[in-house]
Amino acid sequence: MELSNRLREIAALVPRGKIVADIGTDHALLPVYLIERGITNKVIATDINRGPFESARQAVKAKGLQDMIDVRRGNGLDVLFPGEVQAVIIAGMGGNTIRQVLADCPAEVGLFERLILQPMNDACDLRRWLLENGWCLIDEKLVLEADRLYVIIVAEPCARITPCESKPAFPYEILSEDLLLEIGPCLILKNDPNLSLLLRKLLHDYMVILEGLAKSQKTENKAKAQSVENKAAAIREVLGKWL
Ligand SMILES: C[S@@+](CC[C@H](N)C(=O)[O-])C[C@H]1O[C@@H](n2cnc3c(N)ncnc32)[C@H](O)[C@@H]1O
CATH class of the missing domain: 3.40.50.150 (Vaccinia Virus protein VP39)
Structure with missing residues (x-):
């Protein structure tokens, strides 16, 4: 095989x-x-x-x-x-x-x-x-x-x-710790060739989550939506400025 x-x-x-x-x-x-x-x-x-x-x-x-x-x-x-x-x-x-x-x-x-x-x-x-x-x-x-x-x-x-440290794809300090761990610190540090693909996929996943959360009236889901929106905004910034 x-x-x-x-x-x-x-x-x-x-x-x-x-x-x-x-x-x-x-x-x-x-x-x-x-x-x-x-x-x-x-x-x-x-x-x-x-x-x-x-x-x-x-x-x-x-x-x-x-x-x-x-x-x-x-x-x-x-x-x-x-x-x-x-x-x-x-x-x-x-x-x-x-x-x-x-x-x-x-x-x-x-x-x-x-x-x-x-x-x-x-x-x-x-x-x-x-x-x-x-x-x-x-x-x-x-x-x-x-x-x-x-x-x-x-x-x-x-x-x-x-x-490992080499040439970061972008100044990773702009990301929250959660987002950094979600993306993968070494992938950023070594500028993995598939990094922008991963970020686009994450952004897509966040949009799906936000769509689901938008239908909910629960207060805790509003806070969750805000946190997902913040992560999406950070990824958009990275994609727009550096990748
Ligand atoms: C999807 S297969 C992955 C096979 C191979 N490692 C790969 O990456 O292609 C997952 C395998 O892990 C085994 N597995 C799941 N939990 C396990 C555990 N706690 N200990 C040992 N094997 C486990 C399953 O029986 C299955 O054969």
């Missing part, structure tokens, strides 16, 4: 020569790719559900890679021994599911050197959790595939390194 752009970009962020866990591996496409490309020589591929777990096992067996890819069934990080892997990939799940998987196992998480996360939604909540729990956002990447934008977030323990 051909590896998607999204999974190839995730693979490109895996540190070479480290032992990696792919949590929620499904068909084990990524572990097989990482081994076949020589990016690592040991992957622990896990899945909570029987169907994906069996698919992963069969895919690994079909390639004869059982010695290098250890397929395990279980919830999140429960199936890992502390210190067993240095890098962890969690891709294709909701941002809050990823957050929960990490929050559930603080002892294991504290030993990881790198997290490579690809949330399908709620990236803002996930970024906030990472920052509040001792992680630095060291890189982010937007991948466009079949008309859908995916974000990949790379985090490392704060004590080890400083976050």
Whole structure:
């Protein structure tokens, strides 16, 4: 099976020569790719559900890679021994599911050197959790595939390194912290090629939310609408002036 752009970009962020866990591996496409490309020589591929777990096992067996890819069934990080892997990939799940998987196992998480996360939604909540729990956002990447934008977030323990900085797309200080975490600070800092596409999509989503809120008479929804309107105005300013 051909590896998607999204999974190839995730693979490109895996540190070479480290032992990696792919949590929620499904068909084990990524572990097989990482081994076949020589990016690592040991992957622990896990899945909570029987169907994906069996698919992963069969895919690994079909390639004869059982010695290098250890397929395990279980919830999140429960199936890992502390210190067993240095890098962890969690891709294709909701941002809050990823957050929960990490929050559930603080002892294991504290030993990881790198997290490579690809949330399908709620990236803002996930970024906030990472920052509040001792992680630095060291890189982010937007991948466009079949008309859908995916974000990949790379985090490392704060004590080890400083976050990526290069040429910001615009003076990000004009954004509220909420909006900054919603967009992705590293995407702005490194001026990701798909950044304006992401901002246009966010603006579209805000308009849909505002339409819904406009129909409500509740006082709290008026405050919510104002906050969404403020975020939309900031994004319009960025798109109008800098992107
Ligand atoms: C949409 S698939 C993503 C597969 C692959 N990671 C990718 O990005 O293409 C999500 C997979 O995560 C698994 N999953 C969901 N919650 C999980 C959890 N708490 N622990 C382990 N696997 C989980 C599901 O069974 C499913 O196979």
